[in-house]
Amino acid sequence: MKQIKYLLIIISIVLVGCNWTKHKEPKIRYTGYTLYQGMCDIHIDIKIDSVTSLENLIPRLEKSQKLYDTFRGWYIGYNDLMFSIAVYGDLAIEPLVDFYHQTKSYNAKIATLQTLHLIGINCRVQVEEQCEAFSNMNARKALLQILAEDDSLQPQVMMLLSRRALASDVPILMDILKESKSDCWGITCGLLRYKVKDFPMCQKVPAKIFYKKIPITFSRNIPDNVILTKVFEIIKAKYSDSISVEDTLLHYKYESKNTYSGPDYIGMLRMRGYYWINSLCDYCIPDFFEYGSNFQYYYKDNKLHFCSAQTSKKLWLEWWNSQTEPYKEYLKNCNEPIGTFSHRGYKDLD
Numbered sequence: 001m002k003q004i005k006y007l008l009i010i011i012s013i014v015l016v017g018c019n020w021t022k023h024k025e026p027k028i029r030y031t032g033y034t035l036y037q038g039m040c041d042i043h044i045d046i047k048i049d050s051v052t053s054l055e056n057l058i059p060r061l062e063k064s065q066k067l068y069d070t071f072r073g074w075y076i077g078y079n080d081l082m083f084s085i086a087v088y089g090d091l092a093i094e095p096l097v098d099f100y101h102q103t104k105s106y107n108a109k110i111a112t113l114q115t116l117h118l119i120g121i122n123c124r125v126q127v128e129e130q131c132e133a134f135s136n137m138n139a140r141k142a143l144l145q146i147l148a149e150d151d152s153l154q155p156q157v158m159m160l161l162s163r164r165a166l167a168s169d170v171p172i173l174m175d176i177l178k179e180s181k182s183d184c185w186g187i188t189c190g191l192l193r194y195k196v197k198d199f200p201m202c203q204k205v206p207a208k209i210f211y212k213k214i215p216i217t218f219s220r221n222i223p224d225n226v227i228l229t230k231v232f233e234i235i236k237a238k239y240s241d242s243i244s245v246e247d248t249l250l251h252y253k254y255e256s257k258n259t260y261s262g263p264d265y266i267g268m269l270r271m272r273g274y275y276w277i278n279s280l281c282d283y284c285i286p287d288f289f290e291y292g293s294n295f296q297y298y299y300k301d302n303k304l305h306f307c308s309a310q311t312s313k314k315l316w317l318e319w320w321n322s323q324t325e326p327y328k329e330y331l332k333n334c335n336e337p338i339g340t341f342s343h344r345g346y347k348d349l350d
């Protein structure tokens with residue numbers, strides 16, 4: 001009887017060990033992806049490292065950050081290491097968040113965010129109905145957690161989240177705005193990709209204002225900050241009847257972050273010697289290639305207003321406080337997209 005008892009104990013231990021090993025194995029199997037490019041497909045073969053442990057894979061993000069070139073700017077060319085980590089699914093999320101907070105490397109942090117996003121889309125790089133299928137809500141919670149804990153990379157996190165702008169993000173983003181002491185320009189810009197009702201920023205602007213021209217000439221060596229300050233000085237002097245410029249913007253540290261190599265509005269300004277109001281508005285709004293800028297605009301009382309990020313944050317919070325409880329509850333409990341992959345906000349009124 002003792003022998004049978006010992007045998008049963010051994011079998012139990014083996015079974016538990018097998019189950020534990022199975023639990024530690026990757027949960028997602030994927031070896032490559034295909035992107036549609038005009039008349040042909042781009043196929044990228046992914047080489048999954050199935051030998052190295054997850055604990056040893058994640059620190060390699062310190063050095064392995066180069067992405068595959070997809071030849072489509074709105075696709076992220078996640079590399080082999082990112083896929084090798086992401087196939088672990090939920091098992092990789094907490095270690096990735098820990099690594100994000102531990103590493104001092106900016107590029108490693110970005111690579112970590114991209115790997116979390118890859119987990120979020122279950123390693124399937126595709127766009128369906130103008131947005132990505134970001135279905136892993138645990139990965140989304142991790143990105144929102146990072147957004148709340150670290151405001152240094154808010155534009156980058158918001159770009160990843162807003163590729164599939166979910167209604168349920170909005171109440172969380174409002175809580176972050178409320179609690180954060182920073183101006184949160186990355187969040188307020190990212191919110192422009194969420195189609196909420198009574199949009200508080202970037203409303204439609206009458207064409208007679210939207211297409212006003214700003215004559216200005218600068219040499220190539222003038223910093224962007226100087227150019228934008230001068231642009232706003234000209235607007236304030238020339239179009240004060242229809243356009244308001246917050247005084248803060250005349251002594252402002254302008255910020256704008258590009259993901260790849262999108263339209264260089266300031267560069268075009270240097271080349272042609274004049275500017276349009278609509279180009280200045282476009283500069284504010286995120287797109288495939290840009291995170292947006294830390295100044296914004298809104299249209300109110302028959303006037304176009306350019307404002308600082310702090311004012312934009314204030315207006316978003318006022319908007320949130322003015323919404324009905326049923327609408328807030330709807331947003332909170334809805335995990336459906338309320339923005340498109342290419343949503344750029346609103347433009348002009350004919």
